[in-house]
Amino acid sequence: MPELPEVEVTRLGIQPHTEGRLLEGARIREPRLRWPVPEGLHERLRGRRIRAVERRAKYLLLRLEPGGTLLIHLGMSGSLRVVPAETPPAPHDHVDLLLEDGRVLRLRDPRRFGAVLWTEEAPEIHPRLAGLGPEPLSPALTGTHLHRRSRGRKLAVKSFLMDPQVVVGVGNIYASEALFRAGIHPGREAGRIGRERYDRLARAVAEVLEAAIAAGGTTLRDFTSSDGAPGYFRQQLAVYGHAGAACPGCGATIEKAVIGQRSSFFCPKCQR
Template structure:
């Protein structure tokens, strides 16, 4: 489900609920996520106060003073704010119970998500240490994209989905950004010159900013922490629009497979 805009929307929704709140308990109902949820989690969290809520790529970082709770939503994960009396249903694997009685609940049917604990610097965690620059930061620009693609013959779409190149871009936003930049998804990354790398970096940033403004994209199960659905799917130019008219030139949008993932593009606008 969630790519950077959905995780960022979740972060913004949870921030006012969590920051400054004491944690009364952590309830783990099912520890078999992509990695086992640590056994000592309740002990780590108990009595600590949430200091801040940050995001790195698709990871949420909940700073609890004594350490950081790292949450990843995988494909089908969702964090929502519920009343303490709300009964947990199937796939509600994890609860953060606040002193006020409010509960932040993780639901994840497919269990590709993660709940981890990092005592020290969360960015030093092995899963986060090698992630590329944040696409909305100044660090990420055409020059960076140009530099890291020089000896990569892989298709550019594949490269954009590589978290070591840029953080947080998944299948939807890779497709949408390539359309905005007018670049064919199968273009060998090393064949993009400086100016097209600049265009692409700009397109990635704009696409993500627009999506965040729309509250992310809701395909089936994504909702923000407050239960609101995202609206960016109504602005998709190419994603999941095979056979429909390109919004720019009316040519029929095509769908191909790249590394077991669906790619959508306009054969006329993207070269």
């Protein structure tokens, strides 16, 4: 599933080709995504200009002029690419946004878990975005924030870290990697971790996500960037998917456990 780094890589890929461009409408081949594509989207978009391409959590936000915002989610295996309008659509190419220069921004979504949503209001109050925690690469994510939100919480710190109301965009892969860097066992109760350790964890989250974005994301199965290239952060993973291998820090055997119904990888010596 595309996580925050993969969505950010997509944003960076499409931004130069779409920002400032006039939209001539939309072509909907399959409206039945996770939520139905809004009716009349072609008419709503026609004549509006893409003012900015932004990201909130795992949603891409196309802010338009003179108003309105298009929210796009890539779902489990979706991708966005800018292609010539005459490019024949593949079976899972469900939505085209028509650009003034004869190209289209094409959403491919094989499993149809993605979304194309429209709002005239501020996107921050949209039901899909309201109530979300801070961005992990923003100054708002601090050890103080994590420590305060964790008080009294008995759930595993890995599940706590993946809660989008605590912090957005820290998926399974990146939670495992950040906890390894911070030296925290993924199964430890969130409420029993001190402030200094949460300081390390906040820094580790940012470091892991920044490294993943720089490497183009992580391709485990489906993800490719907007230009079709795979992400290479998989080659830098320290623990995720490495059960039975030697820990790169101490040489102990990396273990695997199921925490919150998700596979978790950790070093039993480095992480306490």
